[in-house]
Amino acid sequence: MLISSSLTFGQVTFILRAAVQILGFGGIFLIGHILLASSPRTASLKTHDIINRAVSKSTFTKSSLIWVIATFRGKTGGPRTPPQLVVAISLLVLYGAFVSLSDVGFLGFHGCEVPGPSMFDRPNSVNNADQAYQMTMNATVAGNNLTSIKAYRCSSVTTTNFGGNVTEYVCDSWQNSTFANSSFFSVLNSTDSDILMPRQLTHEDQPRSAFIDLNTYYIGPGVSRIQQPTIQNGIAVFPHEQGFRSVFGVPNLSPQHSVSVDKAMALEVEMGCMALGIDSQHNLDAIGGGIDIFVTNGSWRAYFGPSYMEDILSKAADDIRAVYRPLFNESSLDSYGYLNGINSSSFTKSTIANILPIYLPFGISNSTDILNAIMGNCTSLLRSRLNLTDYYSDEAAQHCGMLGLGGTVNADDGNVVEGLARMVCATATQINMVSGKISTNPDESINLLDYTRIPADLNHLRASFYDIDETDWDGDGTLDTVFYNFDPYDRFTLSVNPHGSTSHYITQNRDFSDSRTTGTGSGGGAMTRVASFMASSSSLILGGFSLSTLNILNDGNNPITFNVSRVTKWGGELGASYVLNSLAYSGWVAASRSPMLVLSTGGYSATCYDLPFALGFLPLVLTSGFLIFWTVYLLFRSRPIMPKNLEYLYGGMTPLRSVVFDTHGKDVILRWENDPQPHLEVLSEGQPLLDADETAAGDSTRSGDSTPKIRIMELLLLRGKDDIDVTSRVSESESADHFLMWVSKKTHSRMIL
Numbered sequence: 001m002l003i004s005s006s007l008t009f010g011q012v013t014f015i016l017r018a019a020v021q022i023l024g025f026g027g028i029f030l031i032g033h034i035l036l037a038s039s040p041r042t043a044s045l046k047t048h049d050i051i052n053r054a055v056s057k058s059t060f061t062k063s064s065l066i067w068v069i070a071t072f073r074g075k076t077g078g079p080r081t082p083p084q085l086v087v088a089i090s091l092l093v094l095y096g097a098f099v100s101l102s103d104v105g106f107l108g109f110h111g112c113e114v115p116g117p118s119m120f121d122r123p124n125s126v127n128n129a130d131q132a133y134q135m136t137m138n139a140t141v142a143g144n145n146l147t148s149i150k151a152y153r154c155s156s157v158t159t160t161n162f163g164g165n166v167t168e169y170v171c172d173s174w175q176n177s178t179f180a181n182s183s184f185f186s187v188l189n190s191t192d193s194d195i196l197m198p199r200q201l202t203h204e205d206q207p208r209s210a211f212i213d214l215n216t217y218y219i220g221p222g223v224s225r226i227q228q229p230t231i232q233n234g235i236a237v238f239p240h241e242q243g244f245r246s247v248f249g250v251p252n253l254s255p256q257h258s259v260s261v262d263k264a265m266a267l268e269v270e271m272g273c274m275a276l277g278i279d280s281q282h283n284l285d286a287i288g289g290g291i292d293i294f295v296t297n298g299s300w301r302a303y304f305g306p307s308y309m310e311d312i313l314s315k316a317a318d319d320i321r322a323v324y325r326p327l328f329n330e331s332s333l334d335s336y337g338y339l340n341g342i343n344s345s346s347f348t349k350s351t352i353a354n355i356l357p358i359y360l361p362f363g364i365s366n367s368t369d370i371l372n373a374i375m376g377n378c379t380s381l382l383r384s385r386l387n388l389t390d391y392y393s394d395e396a397a398q399h400c401g402m403l404g405l406g407g408t409v410n411a412d413d414g415n416v417v418e419g420l421a422r423m424v425c426a427t428a429t430q431i432n433m434v435s436g437k438i439s440t441n442p443d444e445s446i447n448l449l450d451y452t453r454i455p456a457d458l459n460h461l462r463a464s465f466y467d468i469d470e471t472d473w474d475g476d477g478t479l480d481t482v483f484y485n486f487d488p489y490d491r492f493t494l495s496v497n498p499h500g501s502t503s504h505y506i507t508q509n510r511d512f513s514d515s516r517t518t519g520t521g522s523g524g525g526a527m528t529r530v531a532s533f534m535a536s537s538s539s540l541i542l543g544g545f546s547l548s549t550l551n552i553l554n555d556g557n558n559p560i561t562f563n564v565s566r567v568t569k570w571g572g573e574l575g576a577s578y579v580l581n582s583l584a585y586s587g588w589v590a591a592s593r594s595p596m597l598v599l600s601t602g603g604y605s606a607t608c609y610d611l612p613f614a615l616g617f618l619p620l621v622l623t624s625g626f627l628i629f630w631t632v633y634l635l636f637r638s639r640p641i642m643p644k645n646l647e648y649l650y651g652g653m654t655p656l657r658s659v660v661f662d663t664h665g666k667d668v669i670l671r672w673e674n675d676p677q678p679h680l681e682v683l684s685e686g687q688p689l690l691d692a693d694e695t696a697a698g699d700s701t702r703s704g705d706s707t708p709k710i711r712i713m714e715l716l717l718l719r720g721k722d723d724i725d726v727t728s729r730v731s732e733s734e735s736a737d738h739f740l741m742w743v744s745k746k747t748h749s750r751m752i753l
Contacts, residue, residue, distance in 0.1 A: 002114055005606040009111045012607045016106070023624045024099040030627045031092045037634055038084040042671040046070070048680065050089060091623060098619040108613025113256075113442075114606040120595035121251035121259070123585050124234035127595075129182070135587030136179055139233070141202040146180035148203045150213045152520040153177075153184075153194060154463040154489055166483055171463040186592035190249050191265045191433055191456075191494035195589045196235075196523025199582060204518060212467045214486060215521040219529060220513030222581040223549050225573035229446035234585025236438055238449045239572035241565060242305050243270045243427070243534075245449055246579050249589075250438060251596060253446070256603035258439035259596050263454055265494060266434040267579065269531045271571040272305020273403065273425040273564045274313040278324050280347040280420040281409070289342070290349065290418070294321075294328045297337035304565040308385060309426050316378040316400060316424045323360060323370055347420045353407035353553035353560045355570050357536055358422050375400045375536070382426055386505040390460065395488075395509040397529070400426045401536020403567055407553070407560040421562040425571070427531035429506050431458055433494045442603060453502035456494045460506060463489040465519050487512075487519025490528055508532045513578075526582040533578055534571040550574060 004012055039051050071086050126132050136146060154171035161167045177184040179197070188195050198217035206214060229238045236250040246267045251259055277300030282290030301317065303310050328339035348356060360367035378400035406420040436451025466485045473480040492506070509525075511533040519525070553560070553570070560566075670680040 001609045001611055002112075003109070003607040003609050005114055005116075005604055007607060008605070009109060009607045013106060013109055016109075020099065020102050020620065023620055024095075027095050027099075027620075027624050027627055028092070030631050031088055031095060034627070034630055034634065035085065035088040035092065038082055038088050040082050040085065042669060044669055047085075048670050051085075091627070094619075095623060098623055102617050102620045104616030105613050107616070108610040110608055110610070112606050112608035113602040114604050114608070115256075115602055116600035116604040118597060118599050121598045122593050122595055123249040123251055123590035124587070125252040126234075126587055126590035129591060132182065132587035132591035135233070135584070135590060136197075137587075139197050139199050139201055139584040139587075140179070141200055144202050147178050149179045149201060149215060150203065150520075151177045151179050151181065151184055152465075152489060152522070154461060154491065157461060157463045162481075162483065168464040168466055168483065168485075169462050169488070171489070174463075182588040182591070185586050185588035188586075188589055190593065191263065193265065193431075193490070193492040193524035193527060194522065195248060195265075195586050196526075196583045197586050198517075198521045198523065198526065199233075199584050200516075201521055208467060208469070212465075214518050216516050216518050217521050219487075219517045219526045219582045220511070221533070221550060221574060221577040224577065225550055225570070226576035226580060227554075227573050229448060230576070230580065231438075231446065232580050233583070234590055235580060235583060236446070236449070237576035237579055238446075239569070239576040240448065242272065242568050242572065243268070244572040244576045244579075245269075245451075246576070247434065247436070247438070247449065247451075248585060249593065251598060253438065253440045253598065254603075255440050255442050255444045256601045257598055258437055258601050259598045260435070260437050261596065262435045263433055263496065264435070265492075266432050266451070267527050267530075268430040268432060269427055269534065269572075269575050270306045270309075270430075271425060271427045271531075271534055271568045271575075272303065272309035272313060273423045273567045274305075274310070274317050275300055275302040275564050276317050276320055276324075276402075276422045276424060277301065278321065278422045279562075281411075282349050282418045283411075284351070284416050284418060290347070292327070292341045292347075294324065294339035294341070295337065296333065296339060302564045304563075304568055305426075306428070309382065309428070312378055312381045312385070313400070313424055313426055315381070316374055316426075319374045319377070320360075320371075320402070320424060323364060323367075323374075327361065327363070347404070348406065349418045349420075350406055351408045351418055351557050353405075353555035353558070354551045355403055355405055355553065355567055356551055358402040358404040371402070372398075375402075378424070378426060382428065383507075386428060388505055388507050390462075390507050392462070392488075392507070392509065397508045397510040397532035398536055399428065399508060399531070400424060403536075405560075405562055405567055407555060408557055409562070410559045416559075419562065423564055423567060425535050425567060427508070427535040427571070429508055429528070429531045431492050431494070431504050431506055431527065432456070432502060433496065439601060454496065455498055455500040455502055456504075457497045457500045458504035458506075459493045459495070460524075461489075461491045461493075463491075465489055487517045487525055489520045489522045490524030491522060492524050492527065523583055526579065530575050530578040530582075534575045550577070 007015075035051065040047070121127065124135055126135050133146075137144075140146070140149060153175040154173070155175075156172045157169045158172055159167065160170045175184075179201070185195070198215075198219060200218040202216055204214040204216045226237055226239055226244075229236065231250055231252060234250060235246055235248055237244055237246045247261060248265045248267075250261060250264075253259060277295035279293045279295070280290055281293065282288070301314065303313065305313075328341045330339065332340040334340065360371045364370065375398045379398045382399045401424070402422065403425050404420050404422050406418070409417055409419040411417050433454040433456040434451045435454055436449050438449060439447045441447065464485060465488055466483050469482050469484065470479045471482055472478065473482050494504075506528060508531045509528040511529045513533055517525075553566070668682060670682055673681045
């Protein structure tokens, strides 16, 4: 149970301990005065002794306990003890124990973390026009003016053949503006790929600007892989074991917060890999290029990835192995089922754990064409399974490719070798509508996306972006019409359809990570290219120094395990880097979105309490409440709550007058008298007991008449140790002397109350 989110654990316990001390001392104070207000005028020596111990703060626990028990047994040796006095003495005995018992209640307090206040936020935490402008500027090259960068939009296209093999997807009507125009973007919904803009965007100044305006931008990964879920520029990416997911339109989240995104656009790329059973190794202490190993039996056909890719990759693996098999001498088959050969594959040796694209050995005739054919067949089978119909020959990309996992391995003979495991991989891209929850941990890490796909329809529009020029292309002296194609405009839109599909696979296009891209700068273009980069992009090699860090795994020079799952996980990290470094959420769109509720899930220090321990406080609280009620009751009854005279007398501050009695002390009955001054007086034998003897002693220690009016008189006839009660009622007009004369005629015993 939450106690306080503003006070610390120490502050709460300090305040409560102070309250317990107040209740403790205050309760003892009230009990003391209640006890005095309940003290009878006449009582046994035991009773007077107990009251005296209590008032003088002396040690009285054992004696008072014995007295309480004797009271219940009727063995106090005196007249009837007022019940309120018994209760007051009992509470005084127990109250200290209740105060001590309250320490148990403090065991329930503990420090905790609780959610803080909720808030509303928008994508990338853009909540005003200034923030929207700054976010848009951050996606451009520094020093640019947004009014000079053109923005394009197209809603319909017509496929047009211009003769020969020239076919263009002509936009029926371009909508043109600039990235400075907020209204051009604010009309977009959250499931339109035009909500995204490429990064490092700038306007290109070129000679034909009068005919076509071009933008340049970067489409490709960063210098490092994204290995953990990350939110950046309004985009959340979630790399996982078989690829990655990304959700567009996400606010920035501080530690221990969560947000639910509803009907958002998500890009999902899945990756599967199958081992080829064709490995290479090189002993670091040996001279030579190493050996190749062709595994013929065992579980070499290891697969990791989506189930729908497995049989397709299995066929591709068989086709590749059929190409490699002639390179090995069948007579080299050993007892392990391995064919061994020289390093005819010329694998790239490295002690550093890495993943790189793999090509067929140069010794194979037409190796490039053969590999392209195998990968093309793999791609065709996968496209057919995914029901992909649109195809753009000028930018067609393979869904399949060969990758190699290399690094250091400890051999069985104790040597350290450089190894390489080859595999064939495939990727598939989806664009879906999702609703889900994104949350963060105390260490700022982001949990994996908890999401649900929403049935919807996906529409893909591609518009060619080209320039037409008249030039003597072939040098024959006549002008030719030449089409110069730039990066096309790709737009994906999702619309809710209860009967629609939850998975929408798209055609993948070639990656251009090794150079800047020129075109309109549509967000959808990067979405079509990321998967081809993950599976087989040559950019990892051609990109040189700028992309070299992407190949290196965290293991470094340490020995690694050659598991297929390491490659699919690496591919997901690569794809996540590609998306975050290629795209940003439009600042103008972010500012126009409806705010999302961001919930705090913790992180705020507070003081909490375990309720069962509250039982330790219960006796003290209930008793304190009872004492307060009793005190108020006595006030309304006009009883003396603070009989100072009696407290002064009982407290041992004034010595009592010496008395002599011939009976045992435990049988002595003492009564408060007021003449000549308040004192205790021993009752003699035969002395009558009046109604006033049961009244509060405080009434008899004040100035005034010491003999109250008689209403009801009680006699206790003592015969040795036997007590006999005799009660007689007389009218108020009868005197005490008349009553005593009546008693003397009825009995010859001593009379005390």
